[in-house]
Ligand SMILES: [Fe+2]
């Protein structure tokens with residue numbers, strides 16, 4: 001397994017960990033609405049910053065382009081499916097955000113659950129199909145070069161400070177929701 005796909009798999013693990021916290025939040029009935037709203041806005045911040053800008057950015061701007069150049073099909077093929085999945089995910093994040101603005105907790109929970117299910121499925125497809133193809137198509141030198149680009153991208157779109165802040169936020173949720 002190359003360095004670039006390993007980095008993306010590690011990010012998948014972080015996102016899946018957050019989904020386990022979300023499972024707990026959605027199934028709990030002992031928390032005040034205000035606490036769920038607060039968690040909701042922090043979750044949307046995490047998803048926009050880490051899952052979308054940082055992680056999907058690495059995939060769309062670098063990995064997918066590299067794979068298309070190697071002959072893995074975009075439209076009508078696996079890359080097109082992944083891009084469509086990312087678009088659907090963004091729509092759910094936007095619906096979650098709008099539900100929070102409208103103080104509509106029921107709608108927020110519905111869209112958060114839909115997003116989580118959609119993304120679990122998407123991550124499964126990448127881990128078990130697309131990244132396996134990527135590991136076959138890209139040698140270690142290409143993977144190392146991609147990883148360098150990922151590092152620069154991460155520094156540009158989120159930066160070290162925000163990365164630490166997101167980790168601290170996840171830890172706070174673990175304590176708060178006992179996960
Ligand atoms: Fe993806």
Ligand SMILES: [Fe+2]
Nearest residue numbers: 008059123126
């Ligand atoms: Fe991914």
